Amino acid sequence: MRTAVIVGGGIGGLTAALTLRECGWDVTVLEQAPELSEIGAGIQIAPNATRVLLALGLREALERVAVTPLDQVRRRWSDGEVIASMPMGDELEERYGAPYWQFHRGDLFRVLLDACRDPDAEGGTIRILTSFPVVAAENEGAGAAAIAEDGRRVSGDLLIGADGLRSAVRTSVGFPGELRREKEISYRALIPRAVLEADPETEWITHHPTNTLWYGPGAHGVHFFIRGGETLCLVVQKHGTDPRLDDAPSALVSRDEFVATVPGWTPRLVSLLQKAGDDVLLQPLLHRAPDDDWVRGRIVLLGDAAHAMLPYQGQGGSQAIEDAGALATELEGPGADDIGAALERYRAQRAPIAAELQRASLVNKHFLHLPDGPEQRARDALLRHRFEGDGGVTFDWMWSH
Ligand SMILES: Cc1cc2nc3c(=O)[nH]c(=O)nc-3n(C[C@H](O)[C@H](O)[C@H](O)COP(=O)(O)OP(=O)(O)OC[C@H]3O[C@@H](n4cnc5c(N)ncnc54)[C@H](O)[C@@H]3O)c2cc1C
16 A cells, blocks of 8 residues: 655645545645644635545535535725626536535535545545644655654655645755745634624625625725625735734734725725624735745645645635645556656646746736726726636636646
């Protein structure tokens, strides 16, 4: 039986554990945290990734917690005018052969974790070791090993660095590239449906499961329902910095601060922000310049460790899942006995796609945040007239892989 060590039990790491187990691999996942969990926020998972999750047989479990938006609506900051809207729902699933789903991260994570722990699963096995902070990865003989802070060592035929933005695997192996701060920050709040229904000013939002984007000067807003429609995930992403993020990966901020992120915006949106609690999650948005240097011997990168991107195409998590599908396909198909060659095929296939999305996400930093003026009017005209994607990539290209 072939063995893989996966460093990082996030969305990418757990999906890779599942796809490799299906191909008969024995997998060990090493996670630094004492318990496996995800932050309390929403995540949108697009057809290029739900396709992988469906192939893993997870449709039923995921449908219990997902929300499928019926449409995506783009609105103007000042008066809420609908600039454009696009049907999603069944029409989108028919077109791409897989749905567009919105989740609470914890719900998606729980489904992946339960599947990892399924005692009846066929193929190989999955073992998960928590409180295992990996500090180094190294090639050894015909395989590779992960080494923990306290010297513990786990070896396999293959080592996958799925340890996110600040990947220790990436650093210790010496892959090039620095994390970049774009002076963009994100605020995320979760609001119970009952709170929105109780106020005539916000009750409208509960009528229809829409995925909404707000375009404004220097900031954009996003909201969508999760948890089977019981919770609204409300996000504002804007240009700026915050000293609380100098030494910490995130901070919790007040409702008043959240509302202050959109000064002068329409009451239609502001009234939603006013329903947040005093536990709005503030994070810096970090990314890397695209590169295709993801493989050293039997060590390979996946997800944010390989291609951290701004969330301005909503694709970072979906790309991690797509990586997991592609890697297993290469390790299962013809010629898979040569693990080195399979890793090279994975890299050659995935790196150009991820690079394009890293680039397109950066373009959107500008596109989403235009001040009112000629450029904004040209953008809105484009959105109105048969909008097929932004940042130089089309939905068709992004969602069909
Ligand atoms: C504001 C915001 C909104 C976003 N919205 C979306 C969206 O709607 N759709 C989407 O697809 N993507 C979205 N993303 C991107 C998405 O969150 C990430 O791309 C995704 O979580 C990457 O998954 P990953 O498994 O590669 O890394 P992570 O989720 O970061 O998981 C890494 C795991 O590795 C563990 N780890 C780290 N270091 C070590 C170590 N040294 N040893 C052992 N374990 C370690 C961590 O504890 C963690 O469990 C968003 C990101 C942000 C910031």
